[in-house]
Amino acid sequence: MDNTERFWNASLEELKRGYVYEGSHCVCLLCGESLEKGIIYPHEGTFYEAERYMQLHIKEEHESVFSYLIGLNKKITGLTEHQNRLLQLFYEGKSDADIQREMEIGSASTIRNHRFTLKEKERQAKVFLTLMELLKEKDEHAPTFVDVPPTAVRIDDRYNITEEERAFVLEKYFQNGSLTTFSLKEKQKLIVLREIAKQFHSGKRYSEKEVNERLKVIYGDYVLLRRYLIEYGFLDRQADGSEYWLKQ
Structure with a gap:
C-alpha cells in the first residue's frame, strides 16, 4: 500500500493522530515514515518507543497534523x-x-x-x-477511482482515473519494467509517473546521480522523467539539486 492509499483509507481518528498501525510498525500518514514497534529510538540523549518517537517525528518534520492538512x-x-x-x-x-x-x-x-x-x-x-x-452499500456500478495524492500540486481532470484505466495504460506502455514512450496524454503521463515514483522510498534522500540511475533503466530520457516527477509533485528537491526525495 502506498502512502496516498494509506492516507485516504485512514479513519478520522487515525488522521487526527497522524499515523496508523500496520503489523509491527507505526506508519506516518503524512510522509510514510515507518517505525518498528519494540525498537527503541534515540533522540538528543533521550530514548523513545516507536509510538512516542512517531509523535516526535510528526512535530519535528510536519509541525503538527493540523499544519500539514491546512497546507494541502x-x-x-x-x-x-x-x-x-x-x-x-x-x-x-x-x-x-x-x-x-x-x-x-x-x-x-x-x-x-x-x-x-x-x-x-x-x-x-x-x-x-x-x-x-x-x-x-448500494451502488454496484460505481468505478474504483485512483486516489489523488494529498500533495498534488494542481488538481484537475487528469486525476479522473479509474483503476481499470490505470491498469490498461501500464500494461500498454510498460514492457519488462521499461517505458516504451513518454509521448502520452496528460492523464496517461500522470499514471506512468505515479508508477515510476514507486522506485523511491519515503524518508530517504537521493543524490541526483542516484535519481538518474533509477530512471535511466526505465526510459532513455531520464532527465525528462526527473523534471516531470518534480513538476507533477511526486518528487521534491533542494534548490541546488543536491538532494531529492519522495514527496508525500
Whole structure:
C-alpha cells in the first residue's frame, strides 16, 4: 500500500493522530515514515518507543497534523483562502479581537458569522460522508477511482482515473519494467509517473546521480522523467539539486 492509499483509507481518528498501525510498525500518514514497534529510538540523549518517537517525528518534520492538512491544496480541503487563514488563527488560540485586528475584519459579529459558517460546513461534511458510506452499500456500478495524492500540486481532470484505466495504460506502455514512450496524454503521463515514483522510498534522500540511475533503466530520457516527477509533485528537491526525495 502506498502512502496516498494509506492516507485516504485512514479513519478520522487515525488522521487526527497522524499515523496508523500496520503489523509491527507505526506508519506516518503524512510522509510514510515507518517505525518498528519494540525498537527503541534515540533522540538528543533521550530514548523513545516507536509510538512516542512517531509523535516526535510528526512535530519535528510536519509541525503538527493540523499544519500539514491546512497546507494541502484547497481542492482537497474545500477551504477558501479566507477560511484557511481563519482556521489557522483559531488553532493558534487567537481571540476574536486579535483576529479582528490581524485580518482587519470590521466587527466581532463578522467573526462569529465566519465561525457559524465553518460549523455549518462541518455539519454538511458529516452528512455527506454518511451519505457516501451508505451509497457504497448500494451502488454496484460505481468505478474504483485512483486516489489523488494529498500533495498534488494542481488538481484537475487528469486525476479522473479509474483503476481499470490505470491498469490498461501500464500494461500498454510498460514492457519488462521499461517505458516504451513518454509521448502520452496528460492523464496517461500522470499514471506512468505515479508508477515510476514507486522506485523511491519515503524518508530517504537521493543524490541526483542516484535519481538518474533509477530512471535511466526505465526510459532513455531520464532527465525528462526527473523534471516531470518534480513538476507533477511526486518528487521534491533542494534548490541546488543536491538532494531529492519522495514527496508525500
